[in-house]
Amino acid sequence: MSMRVRRLEARDKPAWLGLFKGYIEFYKATVSEDVIETTWQRLMAGAADFHIAFVAVDAEDTPIGLAHVLFHRSTWSPTQYCYLEDLFVDPARRQKGAGRALIEAVYTEADARGCTRTYWTTQEFNYRARTLYDQMATKSVFVQYRR
Amino acid sequence: MSMRVRRLEARDKPAWLGLFKGYIEFYKATVSEDVIETTWQRLMAGAADFHIAFVAVDAEDTPIGLAHVLFHRSTWSPTQYCYLEDLFVDPARRQKGAGRALIEAVYTEADARGCTRTYWTTQEFNYRARTLYDQMATKSVFVQYRR
Amino acid sequence: MSMRVRRLEARDKPAWLGLFKGYIEFYKATVSEDVIETTWQRLMAGAADFHIAFVAVDAEDTPIGLAHVLFHRSTWSPTQYCYLEDLFVDPARRQKGAGRALIEAVYTEADARGCTRTYWTTQEFNYRARTLYDQMATKSVFVQYRR
Amino acid sequence: MSMRVRRLEARDKPAWLGLFKGYIEFYKATVSEDVIETTWQRLMAGAADFHIAFVAVDAEDTPIGLAHVLFHRSTWSPTQYCYLEDLFVDPARRQKGAGRALIEAVYTEADARGCTRTYWTTQEFNYRARTLYDQMATKSVFVQYRR
Numbered sequence: 001m002s003m004r005v006r007r008l009e010a011r012d013k014p015a016w017l018g019l020f021k022g023y024i025e026f027y028k029a030t031v032s033e034d035v036i037e038t039t040w041q042r043l044m045a046g047a048a049d050f051h052i053a054f055v056a057v058d059a060e061d062t063p064i065g066l067a068h069v070l071f072h073r074s075t076w077s078p079t080q081y082c083y084l085e086d087l088f089v090d091p092a093r094r095q096k097g098a099g100r101a102l103i104e105a106v107y108t109e110a111d112a113r114g115c116t117r118t119y120w121t122t123q124e125f126n127y128r129a130r131t132l133y134d135q136m137a138t139k140s141v142f143v144q145y146r147r
Numbered sequence: 148m149s150m151r152v153r154r155l156e157a158r159d160k161p162a163w164l165g166l167f168k169g170y171i172e173f174y175k176a177t178v179s180e181d182v183i184e185t186t187w188q189r190l191m192a193g194a195a196d197f198h199i200a201f202v203a204v205d206a207e208d209t210p211i212g213l214a215h216v217l218f219h220r221s222t223w224s225p226t227q228y229c230y231l232e233d234l235f236v237d238p239a240r241r242q243k244g245a246g247r248a249l250i251e252a253v254y255t256e257a258d259a260r261g262c263t264r265t266y267w268t269t270q271e272f273n274y275r276a277r278t279l280y281d282q283m284a285t286k287s288v289f290v291q292y293r294r
Numbered sequence: 295m296s297m298r299v300r301r302l303e304a305r306d307k308p309a310w311l312g313l314f315k316g317y318i319e320f321y322k323a324t325v326s327e328d329v330i331e332t333t334w335q336r337l338m339a340g341a342a343d344f345h346i347a348f349v350a351v352d353a354e355d356t357p358i359g360l361a362h363v364l365f366h367r368s369t370w371s372p373t374q375y376c377y378l379e380d381l382f383v384d385p386a387r388r389q390k391g392a393g394r395a396l397i398e399a400v401y402t403e404a405d406a407r408g409c410t411r412t413y414w415t416t417q418e419f420n421y422r423a424r425t426l427y428d429q430m431a432t433k434s435v436f437v438q439y440r441r
Numbered sequence: 442m443s444m445r446v447r448r449l450e451a452r453d454k455p456a457w458l459g460l461f462k463g464y465i466e467f468y469k470a471t472v473s474e475d476v477i478e479t480t481w482q483r484l485m486a487g488a489a490d491f492h493i494a495f496v497a498v499d500a501e502d503t504p505i506g507l508a509h510v511l512f513h514r515s516t517w518s519p520t521q522y523c524y525l526e527d528l529f530v531d532p533a534r535r536q537k538g539a540g541r542a543l544i545e546a547v548y549t550e551a552d553a554r555g556c557t558r559t560y561w562t563t564q565e566f567n568y569r570a571r572t573l574y575d576q577m578a579t580k581s582v583f584v585q586y587r588r
Contacts, residue, residue, distance in 0.1 A: 020222075024223075029223075031223055034225075035223070035224060035225055038225050039222045039223075042220070043222075048196070049195070049196055049219070049220055050220050051220065051222055068222045070219060070220065070221075072196070072217060072219050073189070073196055073197050073198065073217065074217075074232065075167075075186045075190075075198055075215045075232055075233055076171075076176075076178055076182070076186075076232075077182060078181075078182055078185050085221065085222055085223075086222055107294060110294075117293060117294070118293070118294040119291060119292060119293045119294070120291070120292055121287075121289040121290065121291050121292070122289060122290060122292065123288050123289060123290075124288050124289070124290050125288065125424070125428065127421030127422075127424060127425055128421075130290075130419070130421060131421055133292045134419065136294070137292040137293055137294045138292065138293055138294070139290055139291070139292055140268075140290075140291045140292065140293050141270050141271050141272065142268040142269060142270055142271070142290075142291045143268065143269060143270075143271050143277075143286055143287075143289075143290065143291075144266060144267070144268050144286070144287045144289045144290075144291065145266060145267055145268070145269065145280045145284040145285065145286055145287065146264060146265070146266045146284055146285055146287050147254060147257075147264070147265040147266070147283070147284045147285070272571070272575065272580075274568030274569070274571060274572050275568075277566070277568060278568050281566065286566075314516075318517075323517075325517055325518075328519075329517070329518060329519055332519050333516045333517075336514070337516075342490070343489070343490055343513070343514055344514050345514065345516055362516045364513060364514065364515075366490070366511060366513050367483070367490055367491045367492065367511065368511075368526065369461075369480045369484075369492055369509045369526055369527055370465075370470075370472055370476070370480075370526075371476060372475075372476055372479050379515065379516055379517075380516055401588060404588075411587060411588070412587070412588045413585060413586060413587045413588070414585070414586055415583040415584065415585050415586070416583060416584060416586065417582050417583055417584075418582050418583070418584050419582065424584075427586045430588070431586040431587055431588045432586065432587055432588070433584055433585070433586055434562075434584075434585045434586065434587050435564050435565050435566065436562035436563060436564060436565070436584075436585045437562065437563060437564075437565050437571075437580055437581075437583075437584065437585075438560060438561070438562050438580070438581045438583045438584075438585065439560060439561055439562070439563065439574045439578040439579065439580055439581065440558060440559070440560045440578055440579055440581050441548060441551075441558070441559045441560070441577070441578045441579070
């Protein structure tokens with residue numbers, strides 16, 4: 001059985017908050033409540049310049065994983081590119097295909113929009129995630145620089 | 148003397164074409180004339196969802212290097228992120244600071260817009276570029292996956 | 295309970311053959327029967343210029359994992375360096391500490407010989423192994439070139 | 442004209458000391474005078490378990506670069522492996538082919554001894570060296586762990 005994935009909805013706010021905070025914590029990062037609320041409001045507003053959100057849900061339709069995806073222009077293609085900025089599955093609900101189903105939903109959406117590239121980044125040492133990614137995508141030879 | 152950098156203008160089209168094609172060739176990639184023309188038109192149109200372009204110019208005000216920069220939303224910050232998608236300097240005009248000046252211009256613009264992150268990617272084995280990048284930014288531990 | 299590790303002995307030949315061949319197969323490599331026999335003979339001969347071998351054994355004293363270790367001179371130290379060339383645990387017997395116990399036995403031997411460095415290499419994408427190695431050693435910034 | 446490379450000789454001691462210390466300094470490492478003297482004595486003694494040394498020499502036969510090479514046993518091959526532990530060229534004498542000539546001399550020696558592998562490591566960010574290595578060898582997918 002494949003995991004069910006759907007778009008994030010307003011009633012998902014408590015579950016989404018738990019997932020997004022778990023994701024931020026995974027990166028040992030800090031994001032203020034204000035910024036998290038702003039992100040939630042922007043996801044709900046649905047403007048073209050902001051991310052869309054998918055959730056993988058369990059049998060009770062409760063989100064157990066999330067994906068935030070930005071479609072943006074590129075100088076290399078007339079189409080948009082699909083950037084998967086955030087992907088997270090509740091650690092207690094793993095190994096049931098939620099991550100894979102979320103990526104597949106992202107691919108489906110990217111195809112529907114005619115995107116010529118879908119991409120994301122992950123920490124070199126995130127072995128658990130990379131085990132999945134190696135099955136679904138190709139590790140590029142690109143490294144990332146940040147100021 | 149620092150290299151002069153300014154925004155790309157309509158009169159730069161021939162020089163820009165030469166630089167952008169040289170850049171594409173560097174990556175052993177192929178981009179059709181149609182797509183290159185679309186990118187030019189979009190750069191000139193100046194829509195908020197498209198890249199802005201900088202050029203490093205010589206004493207005759209002729210572009211010898213380019214930078215294409217996309218400002219986009221993030222789920223992690225109320226501000227925009229600054230993504231330097233393309234950076235290229237004419238191989239015949241290198242070692243005079245054009246690359247560094249272009250990155251500095253990008254930083255200045257990102258600061259003016261309040262961006263909390265400026266980033267780009269490069270091939271792991273692009274040693275010449277990385278020698279410069281190591282001086283101006285931090286190599287992250289992120290690797291990139293692509294479909 | 296920690297896994298028991300001891301030196302390889304002549305009576306271990308059948309088990310060692312199974313493990314070493316499993317290890318070679320893991321790397322999708324081919325090593326001829328002749329070469330494997332030569333390696334066995336050299337391990338048994340115990341010359342100073344060849345590897346020593348450890349095995350992790352189960353309750354019946356049957357080897358379920360192996361480690362081959364070469365002690366060699368360095369130009370950087372008056373002591374020998376300890377090079378762990380091979381490490382393998384039977385896939386059917388994993389998650390019981392055999393890999394960790396083998397590395398600990400290598401460390402103990404290296405300490406007894408006064409080695410100032412113990413090192414090994416692994417494939418960048420061998421995530422299962424690296425999860426253990428990240429706990430027991432430090433990933434260096436060195437990459438390997440081969441002719 | 443190819444750079445001349447020959448084996449290290451006793452009369453090279455002053456030049457060798459300068460090169461080896463420059464090499465150690467390049468790595469921001471510290472090796473005591475005692476250890477350096479021990480390494481020199483061992484190179485001169487010529488025991489089978491220690492490295493052999495090559496030097497690239499200028500027109501006056503003065504060493505301007507060095508290579509220290511260890512031949513050691515492997516469990517994977519009846520032959521010895523050739524490990525290039527140290528390679529260094531005087532920064533003031535670069536870009537004249539000394540590094541390339543030293544590696545070629547190592548390859549020639551490895552071939553004469555029937556080695557089935559010649560290898561070395563370098564820091565991921567040693568771009569100048571890697572530019573040469575990429576032309577003469579293959580970057581493996583192996584990363585190095587150290588205690």
